[in-house]
Amino acid sequence: MSSSQSDALDCARxxxxxxxxxxxxLDPDESRAIADHVATCDQxxxxxxxxxxxxxxxxxxxxPMTPDPALRARVMASVAATPQAHRAAIAPARDSAPSTRRxxxxxxxxxxxxxxxxxxxxxxxxxxxxxxxxxxxMAVQDAALSAIADxxxxxHPAYSVTGLAGSGYVIDSDGPGATFVVAGxxxxxxxxxxxxWLLDAAGTPLAVGTIEVPDPGLAVVALEQDLSGFALFAVTxxxxxxxxxxxxxxxxGAISN
Amino acid sequence: MTRRxxxxxxxxxxxxxxxxxxxAPIDDTLLAERIGAGDREALGELYDRYASxxxxxxxxxxxxxxxxxxxxxDAFVAIWQHxxxxxxxxxxxxxxxxxxxxxxxxDRVRGAxxxxxxxxxxxxxxxxxxxxxxxxxxxxxxxxxxxxVVLATLPAEQREAIELAYFGGRTYREIARxxxxxxxxxxxxxxxxxxxxRDALRVPVEAQPLAVPVGRDAEGREP
Numbered sequence: 001m002s003s004s005q006s007d008a009l010d011c012a013r014x015x016x017x018x019x020x021x022x023x024x025x026l027d028p029d030e031s032r033a034i035a036d037h038v039a040t041c042d043q044x045x046x047x048x049x050x051x052x053x054x055x056x057x058x059x060x061x062x063x064p065m066t067p068d069p070a071l072r073a074r075v076m077a078s079v080a081a082t083p084q085a086h087r088a089a090i091a092p093a094r095d096s097a098p099s100t101r102r103x104x105x106x107x108x109x110x111x112x113x114x115x116x117x118x119x120x121x122x123x124x125x126x127x128x129x130x131x132x133x134x135x136x137x138m139a140v141q142d143a144a145l146s147a148i149a150d151x152x153x154x155x156h157p158a159y160s161v162t163g164l165a166g167s168g169y170v171i172d173s174d175g176p177g178a179t180f181v182v183a184g185x186x187x188x189x190x191x192x193x194x195x196x197w198l199l200d201a202a203g204t205p206l207a208v209g210t211i212e213v214p215d216p217g218l219a220v221v222a223l224e225q226d227l228s229g230f231a232l233f234a235v236t237x238x239x240x241x242x243x244x245x246x247x248x249x250x251x252x253g254a255i256s257n
Numbered sequence: 258m259t260r261r262x263x264x265x266x267x268x269x270x271x272x273x274x275x276x277x278x279x280x281a282p283i284d285d286t287l288l289a290e291r292i293g294a295g296d297r298e299a300l301g302e303l304y305d306r307y308a309s310x311x312x313x314x315x316x317x318x319x320x321x322x323x324x325x326x327x328x329x330x331d332a333f334v335a336i337w338q339h340x341x342x343x344x345x346x347x348x349x350x351x352x353x354x355x356x357x358x359x360x361x362x363x364d365r366v367r368g369a370x371x372x373x374x375x376x377x378x379x380x381x382x383x384x385x386x387x388x389x390x391x392x393x394x395x396x397x398x399x400x401x402x403x404x405x406v407v408l409a410t411l412p413a414e415q416r417e418a419i420e421l422a423y424f425g426g427r428t429y430r431e432i433a434r435x436x437x438x439x440x441x442x443x444x445x446x447x448x449x450x451x452x453x454x455r456d457a458l459r460v461p462v463e464a465q466p467l468a469v470p471v472g473r474d475a476e477g478r479e480p
Contacts, residue, residue, distance in 0.1 A: 019447030020429040025422035051451045053392035056352030061404045064309035086341035
């Protein structure tokens, strides 16, 4: 809608567009023009106000659909890593502007998550199909990891953990503790470390270990906590060991027990 | 240009699960307060209550399950991040969530740049001066099947226009082009269709007092 149209919006026009307004079926500037008009007009615009809110009702005509269980864990993990706007405004910055940092599991990680949703099976499995190119690049490495894990763990539950930094497995054990096996981790800038995390279903992270100098071949790390009660495993890059992640994960995997 | 079907408003056979609002919680406002206080478990409860409906809505708009789940994910994270913008005096938390889901789904369909902002949802809610009793009470009392029955009584062209607008994210100008009618006719169909829906829902609401405290809305809030 042009500015001249917007300027010409009057009560009759606002009422005429009541249904379109209620359903958000207006061009953006037309929508703003109506909002401005109603905010300053002394007429009640009763029908327009009455029709607002109908959008929430219409959705109820749909048949609810059960989401993939991994979606909940993904939402909660993102929530755990996302500061609330009103709290970020009053909280002191802990480091480099965390309020502007992108969520762990935003769109750049969506493909990764799709693979992870299928990778939660309690078996040794190949990498998920989240990224064909990356999967091809890592196929040889992953096959080697699988073979090693098969030998080492003797059938213990293992969960695929993947990401741009590499691929590996979190391996459960019969007793306390668990092990993270990873190959091909990128070398980090001097002083930086990989920090390992377990997250519960609410997205609360618990630091469970670090990798300070990644072995170019295979790294095996005993986690400081067993997997019981946790839904996700993640790896972040940190300047030092911290109690809560300060950045996005470079590897991520769903675990279920 | 291909027309979209109106099948979503057709009454489905009995035996499918019903979305009865006797299941709807009455403490969404409290839930919003907990989320605002940084309680992640409260966000999880919100997810448990409405994720299935949010997914149905997103999927209806984007038609792709993966994209729909992305939309639902983004919507819940956005609600968490911007819960301070929720104003219970302007509507229910569920209504706000569904508005956010729908807006994001439509953004995906239109190829709009993804954003965590809530501008569109806020803009629409700014028009409201309080929870609309007709819709809020209807939401609280009728089942999905009953709603579909009411929707099925609308004239086909009005129902189609509403569907194109709500689930298709079409403006009334686009609806006019899609259906080959003047813009005034398209906007009129939306208005008349919603007005008939309002009237159809209003009658039983007034005839049968609801089990909510006088002076409070269906979610137990003061108006």
